[in-house]
Amino acid sequence: MTEPVLKVENINVYYGSIHAIKGISFEVYEGEIVTLIGANGAGKSTTLNTVSGLLHPSTGSVSFLGQSLAKVPPHKIVERGLAQVPEGRRVFAQMTVQENLEMGAFTQSSAGIPEDIEHVYSLFPRLKERMRQTAGTLSGGEQQMLAMGRALMSRPKLLMLDEPSMGLAPILVEQIFEIISDLHKQGATILLVEQNAQMALSIASRGYVMETGKIVTTGTGQELLASEAVRKAYLGG
Numbered sequence: 001m002t003e004p005v006l007k008v009e010n011i012n013v014y015y016g017s018i019h020a021i022k023g024i025s026f027e028v029y030e031g032e033i034v035t036l037i038g039a040n041g042a043g044k045s046t047t048l049n050t051v052s053g054l055l056h057p058s059t060g061s062v063s064f065l066g067q068s069l070a071k072v073p074p075h076k077i078v079e080r081g082l083a084q085v086p087e088g089r090r091v092f093a094q095m096t097v098q099e100n101l102e103m104g105a106f107t108q109s110s111a112g113i114p115e116d117i118e119h120v121y122s123l124f125p126r127l128k129e130r131m132r133q134t135a136g137t138l139s140g141g142e143q144q145m146l147a148m149g150r151a152l153m154s155r156p157k158l159l160m161l162d163e164p165s166m167g168l169a170p171i172l173v174e175q176i177f178e179i180i181s182d183l184h185k186q187g188a189t190i191l192l193v194e195q196n197a198q199m200a201l202s203i204a205s206r207g208y209v210m211e212t213g214k215i216v217t218t219g220t221g222q223e224l225l226a227s228e229a230v231r232k233a234y235l236g237g
Helices: 044-051 074-080 097-104 110-123 125-129 140-152 170-185 197-203 221-226 228-234
Strands: 006-015 018-028 033-037 059-064 082-085 158-162 190-193 206-211 214-220
Touching: 006 044, 018 033, 018 044, 018 214, 033 044, 033 197, 033 221, 044 059, 044 082, 044 158, 044 190, 074 082, 082 140, 097 110, 097 140, 110 125, 110 140, 110 170, 125 140, 140 158, 140 170, 170 190, 170 197, 197 221, 197 228, 206 221, 206 228, 214 221, 221 228
Parallel strands: 033 190, 033 206, 082 158, 158 190
Antiparallel strands: 006 018, 006 059, 206 214
């Protein structure tokens, strides 16, 4: 089997005295959508923040493209090809849409930036219409599109999405998931953290179910959708 793009082995993460992540391991292979699902507080966002270098595990290891990420600063992790779309979007509110996208390309050579911006606008036509508007005046859905577009500007080899549907109207949630599916069809490798388990599992190659900092179940997206325990706990069935 080929080497995984991302390999997380037996990481433990603490917030002070709180044991937030308890010895979890998982992999993401090239071309997959892998989703972490679970209730609020299960440790999903903490896991992503540990992978992207914002938090550090007390034990265990995180490898990306076969290299350890221990002691690699977050901006260097982005340079290696790992981009995170944070929970709550966190766009640069005072900057225009176009300037936000340019900021996303800070690890890239300037020569390819116009082409990459056009690619983002082809994925998100709404952003093209709003390119000169300041990001703070966009709707929640448009800000989510901008946050995703900004991450894509770094040409990531792995795109991590943290709760992309949070706070969005159902019709926008469907749009965001269609875009995630389209990116996947174009060859993107995606690690998705999402409370909307139904939507996440319906597009995922594989999923991991987290509870209080542990992985309790794993399987293909379809297996987890069909699992009675998962359905009762997360799908309201």
